[in-house]
Amino acid sequence: MPEPLLELKNVSSYYGPIRALNKVNMVLYPGEMVCLLGGNASGKSTTLKTILGIVRNAEGEIWFRGQRVDRLSTAERIELGMAVVPENRRIFPKMTVRENLEMGAFLRRDPKGIKEDMEYVFSLFPRLEERLNQLGGTMSGGEQQMLAMGRALMSRPKLILMDEPSMGLAPRLVETIFKIIKRVNDEGITVYVVEQNANISLRIADRGYVLQTGEVVLSGPAQDLLNNEAMRRAYLGEV
Template structure:
């Protein structure tokens, strides 16, 4: 088995006196796509913020690329190879598409590599190339999602963390976005997707974890979770 790329060991996190995560254990291996599922207030976004260092670890440890990172700031984790596609896209609205993409590469100084990655982003999202001069805030939700993904890819990350990529998008567009996420993963980039749409996330992931009130209640290969009776009842709306 290869060394884990990311590992959470007995991680608990708090908002004041309220425990948001309780003894969470997770592991991601290089090249995998793993999804984190759960209902509202299950702790999904808190897990992502804890990985990024936006929420402090109360107990436990977080490792990335073999190094313990829970004492490290968010900026350090980004430099080490994490990139995030945040909930609700969070593009820079008063900047152009080009400027948003350039922001993704702001830690890099390899002009040739940046150009190659820009071409790759345009191959995934031709619409972005058509709209390079457009202000990001004037784009549709789907286009902003594409831009947020393109911006993350411009940092040439080892790990992309995605927070609810399907949120607020039309079903047809959700399908397109998830196909592109799969394509990115097949290029060798490890992807961690936090998602409420269990069906679509499990259909493309390798493995999944299910959170309930801050605890991992189910985990396993995606196909097994897709056919797990408890999972189907709780998250896929079937009885």
């Protein structure tokens, strides 16, 4: 078994006196796609924010690329190779598509590599190349999601963390976005998807974790979770 790329060991996080995560253990290996599932207020987004250092864990340890990172700032974790596609996209609305993509590469100092990665992003999202000089805020929700993903890829990350990529998108567009997520993963980038849409994310993931009130209540290979009766009742809308 290879060394984990990301590992959470007994991680607990709080909002004031309220415990949002309770002794969460989780591991991602290089090249995997892992999804984190759960209903509203289950702790999914808190887990992602804790990995990034936006929320500080009160207990436990977070390891990334063989290094303990829970004492590092968010910026330092990004420099080590994390990239995030935030909930509701959060692109820079008053910047053009080109400027948004360039912001994703702001830590890099390799113009040739940046140009190559820009071409790679355009191969995934031809629409972005067509709209290069358009302001991000004037684009549709689906186009903004493509831009947020493209911006994350411009940092040449070791790990992409995605927060609810299907939120607010039409079903047809959700299928398109998840096909692209799968393609990115197939090309070697480790992907961690926080998602309420269990059905579509488990269909393309390697493994999954299910959170309930801040605790991992189920985990395993994606296919096993899809076939799990309790999972089907609770998260897949089946009886």
